[in-house]
Amino acid sequence: MSAQQLNQNSQSRFGRSMSLILPLAWRNLWRNKRRSLLTMLAIFVAVMSMVVLGAFMRAWSSATIVETINNLTGHGQIHALQYLDDPNIDYRIKAIPGSIANHLNSAEVTHRADRVRVPAMIRSERENSPVELLGIQPAQEKGLSFISEAIIDGRYLESNADKGIILGKKLADRLQTKLGRRVVLMSQHQDGSISERGYRVVGIFTSQPGIEKFNVFISIQSAQALLGIGSDISEVTFKLQSREQIAGFVQRLRNENSELDIQAWDELQPFTKAMIEMSDGSILIWILVSFTVVSFGLINTLLMAVFERMREFGLFQALGMKTRWLLLQILFESTFMMAVATAAGLIAGILIVIAFEGGLDLGVGASYFGAAQVVYPELDWSEVSYIGVLVMFLGVLASLYPAIKAARNVPVDVLSRATN
Amino acid sequence: MDKPIVICKDVWKIYQQGEVKVEALRGVDLDIFQGEFVSLAGASGSGKTTLLNMIGGLDSVSSGYVEVDGDDLSGMNKNGLADLRLSKIGFVFQAYNLIPVLTAYENVEFIMQLQGVPAERRRELSHEILGRVGIADMGERKPAELSGGQQQRVAVARALVSNPSIILADEPTANLDSKTSESLLELMAELNQESQTTFIVATHDPQVIEFTKRKILISDGKVAQDC
Ligand SMILES: Nc1ncnc2c1ncn2[C@@H]1O[C@H](COP(=O)(O)OP(=O)(O)OP(=O)(O)O)[C@@H](O)[C@H]1O
Ligand SMILES: [Mg+2]
Numbered sequence: 033m034s035a036q037q038l039n040q041n042s043q044s045r046f047g048r049s050m051s052l053i054l055p056l057a058w059r060n061l062w063r064n065k066r067r068s069l070l071t072m073l074a075i076f077v078a079v080m081s082m083v084v085l086g087a088f089m090r091a092w093s094s095a096t097i098v099e100t101i102n103n104l105t106g107h108g109q110i111h112a113l114q115y116l117d118d119p120n121i122d123y124r125i126k127a128i129p130g131s132i133a134n135h136l137n138s139a140e141v142t143h144r145a146d147r148v149r150v151p152a153m154i155r156s157e158r159e160n161s162p163v164e165l166l167g168i169q170p171a172q173e174k175g176l177s178f179i180s181e182a183i184i185d186g187r188y189l190e191s192n193a194d195k196g197i198i199l200g201k202k203l204a205d206r207l208q209t210k211l212g213r214r215v216v217l218m219s220q221h222q223d224g225s226i227s228e229r230g231y232r233v234v235g236i237f238t239s240q241p242g243i244e245k246f247n248v249f250i251s252i253q254s255a256q257a258l259l260g261i262g263s264d265i266s267e268v269t270f271k272l273q274s275r276e277q278i279a280g281f282v283q284r285l286r287n288e289n290s291e292l293d294i295q296a297w298d299e300l301q302p303f304t305k306a307m308i309e310m311s312d313g314s315i316l317i318w319i320l321v322s323f324t325v326v327s328f329g330l331i332n333t334l335l336m337a338v339f340e341r342m343r344e345f346g347l348f349q350a351l352g353m354k355t356r357w358l359l360l361q362i363l364f365e366s367t368f369m370m371a372v373a374t375a376a377g378l379i380a381g382i383l384i385v386i387a388f389e390g391g392l393d394l395g396v397g398a399s400y401f402g403a404a405q406v407v408y409p410e411l412d413w414s415e416v417s418y419i420g421v422l423v424m425f426l427g428v429l430a431s432l433y434p435a436i437k438a439a440r441n442v443p444v445d446v447l448s449r450a451t452n
Numbered sequence: 453m454d455k456p457i458v459i460c461k462d463v464w465k466i467y468q469q470g471e472v473k474v475e476a477l478r479g480v481d482l483d484i485f486q487g488e489f490v491s492l493a494g495a496s497g498s499g500k501t502t503l504l505n506m507i508g509g510l511d512s513v514s515s516g517y518v519e520v521d522g523d524d525l526s527g528m529n530k531n532g533l534a535d536l537r538l539s540k541i542g543f544v545f546q547a548y549n550l551i552p553v554l555t556a557y558e559n560v561e562f563i564m565q566l567q568g569v570p571a572e573r574r575r576e577l578s579h580e581i582l583g584r585v586g587i588a589d590m591g592e593r594k595p596a597e598l599s600g601g602q603q604q605r606v607a608v609a610r611a612l613v614s615n616p617s618i619i620l621a622d623e624p625t626a627n628l629d630s631k632t633s634e635s636l637l638e639l640m641a642e643l644n645q646e647s648q649t650t651f652i653v654a655t656h657d658p659q660v661i662e663f664t665k666r667k668i669l670i671s672d673g674k675v676a677q678d679c
Contacts (some may be wrong), residue, residue, distance in 0.1 A: 045568060052565050059553035343548050350510055350545075351563055352538025354531055 049357050057364035064337065068369060071333040075373035075423070076380070078322040082315075082419045083381025087409040088392070089315050093308045095407045097275070100304045101297055102178045103243060104166075106143070106269035107278045109300060110285070111293045115266060116300075119164075121150050121220050124264040131288040136270060140281060143271040145172035148255035150266060152219035154199075154248060156207035163203070163248045165219060167255020170194065176271050178239055179249055186211045186235035194251035196234030200244030204236055211236060217248070222260045229258050323423065327430040334366055334434035345438050359439035366431030367424075374423050378416060385409045455522075456483035457617055457650055458507055463516035465502050465673075476502040478673035479516070484618075487648040489641060491661045494670035500654035503670065504620045507652065508541050509533040521617040538566055542611025542649075544621035549607035550595040556582060557591040560610045567614060581609040585639055601632035605639065612643055618650040625657050637663045 061068050101107060110132070115123035128136070136144050148167030153160055170189035174180040179198070180188055189198060197215060199207070209215055214230050221227035231250060238244055256263060272281055278296045285294040298305040338345075348358055391406045465477040476499045484490055492500045505511040506518055509525050510533075518525045521540050528536060537543075550559045560578040569577070582588050585605040587598075595603055604624055611619045621640075625633035637660060644651050653660055661667055669677035 048565065048568050052562075056551075056553065063553060344551060347545075347548065347551065349534065350508070350537060350543050352534050352536075352566055354534045 049360075053357055053361040054364060057361050058368055060337070060341075060361075061365050061368050067333055067336065071329055072369055072373035072376075074326050074329045075370060075427070076377040078326045079374050079377025079419060079423055080381040080384070081322060082319050082423075083378060083416055084384050084409075085318055086315055086415050086419070087381075087385040087411060088388075088407060089311050090412065090415075091407040091409040092394075093311055096304060096308060097297075099240075100301050101271070103240065104177050104179075104247075104269070105297045105300050106145075106176055107271045107275065108282050108294065108296045109270070110268040111266065111295075113291065113293050116293060116295070119149065119151065119266070121222055121259055121261070124148075124261060124266055125268070125292065126264050128268065129289055129291070132285060132292065135281070135285055135288065136268070140272050140277055141270050142273055143172065143176040143269075145169050145176050145269050146252060146265040146267070147269060148252055148259065148261070148264075148266050150219055150255075150259065152217050152248075154203070154207065155216045155218065156209040156213065158208045159206060161203060161206060161245075164246055165217060165255060166247060166249050167252040167258075168249055169252050176269060179237060182237035182239050183235045184238050186233070188235055189249065189251050192251050193253045194234075195231065195254060196250070197231035198235040198237055198249040199233055200247065201236050201238050202241060202244040203246070203248065204233070206245070209233060217250070217258065219259060221258075227258050227260065229254075319419075319422075323426060326423075327426060330366065330369075330427060330430050331434060333369075334362065334431050335437070337365070338362065338434045338438040341438075355439040359435050362435035362438045363428065363431060366435070367428055370424055370427035370431075374420055374427070377423075378420050382411060382416065385411050457486045457521050458482065458484040458652070459517070459519040460503075460507070461517040463503070463506055463518060464514045465499070465506060465511070466514045476673055477506065477513075477516075480670075480673070480675055482668070482675055482678075484650060484652060486617075486650055487644070488666055489644045489651045489664050490653065490666045490668060491664035492652060492654040492668050492670055493656065493661050494676075496656070498670045499673040500670050501622055502673075504622050504652065504654050507618070508543060508620045509536050538563065539614075540617040542614070542616040542619040544604065544607045544611050544619065544624045546623040546626045547600075549610075550603055552595050555592050555594055556587070556598065556606045559595070559606055560613055563610060563614045569614075577613055578609075581613045582606070584643070585609045586635075600627045601629075601636065604628065604632075604636055608636070608640060608643070612647070612649065615647070616649065618652060621651065621653040623655055623657070624653060625655065625660055630659060633657065633659055 110125065110128075112123040112125050135141070146169055148165070150165050152163050152165035154163045168179070168189065169192050170180065183198070184201065186198075187196075189196060197217070199209070199215070204210060207215065211233055214232050216228055216230050218226060218228040231254070237249075239247075250258075252265070256265075272278060282294055282296045285292075345358055349355070388409050391408050393406050460480050460482040463477050463480040463482075464475070467474040467476055480499075480503060492503060494500050502511075506513050506525075507520060509520070509528065513526065520536065523536060523540070525533065525536070543549075550556075551562065554562065557575075557578045560581060561574040564574045564577065579588070579591065582591050585608055587602050587605050590598060590602060595606070598606065604627075607624070608619075608621075611621075619640075624640075625636060628636060640651055640653075641663065643649060653664065655661065667677070667679055668675060
């Protein structure tokens, strides 16, 4: 026999054995429908939840990042040294050094706004409240922070010299004031005295509860006048073309200047960062936990299926089937089970994600933590296929043990003993 | 008759069960020739099944020599034995003979499929043989839908269909009533006559022993009588 013939022969032999065990595996799968279906259900739920959870967590993280960035943080900020430890009128930026200004003027930077930002007291004729006072450049804030689009009543600030004040809805309620009324801001003057001025409420905004209660906005020049700081500012906030550029950009600024404190958003908002990292971690934990549960179920099902069929395996061997084919038969059985359930789980997960692509409202509760309230889950096909491949791979791995048990531990006397 | 188709020389089988050694076979000497219809009789525990297992290559001897159709079984590994069973030996057990998820046809075709007989030829042969064992109209049924006797007929058909050198049957009639046993025996005898296939049947059943031409009595793991 030539080598080619031999090869052909072994190939057809392989095909033959396949056509023998594939149908066997498929039919055996349906022998105990309930058990197989339950196992498949578990795999289905696990896979579906991985897809859905993955998409939602990712959506939530990215929405939370966007939210954080829009809520005054931007992609990064520049402060005087010590300001962040003690956000006080004494720690201000007198002039942006030329080298830093050059970077801020580069094409990477899409938005940049200067702010005065100090603690203050606000007082209406009835109530008072501690607040954080922001003196802003109204035009520059557009596209950088939420405030220009958050006005629900009245108007936004019109110029750097606008005389009005914008309050959050919650703060206005608390102060029992409203549009058109006057309120008094009181803060520390740069000379150490207390400075106090009245402003007319020109706009009311909504936002996250914390911001709505705590932040008030006036024009930058009003603030500078109130505090007697000339044209000094507390911070520069900037936004770049993309988030990927942040780390590099911040590093470049830092290399230029050590007299200023330059920070990226995630350093400014460590809580948000931690929350996002935790949620990423929890996806992983969920995948591990659900997969562990599923694989135990799978192993259990297969072991049961194998043990109750020991006689049959003895029979297969007596009839001349080789152990490796027996092993493959069990593996196929579990692969079928995994494949059907995984495919169904992936499809169901994908459909659920698509159903919520328009946005899912998590309720106001979420925004108390600075998290996004509405998330827009989005499919990541590489994640979906990763889940599919991982589950299939681990599933087949998990079924190796029962399969080996079936193929190796078939004492021939199982067969003859069965007769007694 | 020339060379024996089965040769056993001083075959010993010792099972080790924990501390206890069970001597299931204690020096069996036996020659069986092509076309014989032999019964292995003996009390329960005398070693009948063990001997069939040795001849069928289902288990290995502790010492001694077994040869089937020219092949020395002691020199074979697991795969070699599987091939031997596939090509030379047909089995009929007392029960659980058939693969539950396969129909009667498919059960009969199973071995041919392992052997690589083309599909059409398999169909042809399986139809023919089920006809010969008298259940032509039940080919599409699964084992659970067949009576004990019908199942045994399918098992005999399967054992026979690939033309093995010998058919080993372990208490094939144990679950059957005497009428059904009778017809199964007649069937086997007929097939034995027709195809000159060697049958070795282990049994307590007097009806079977009566029926066979050569009766071998096993006692305490040895051949006590051979006539
Ligand atoms: N796998 C095994 N492990 C330990 N002892 C065994 C094993 N198989 C058989 N034996 C012992 O070997 C002896 C012979 O058993 P065997 O099954 O061959 O008897 P038998 O003649 O077929 O009996 P029966 O008529 O009940 O089927 C018995 O004592 C039995 O307990
Ligand atoms: Mg027995």
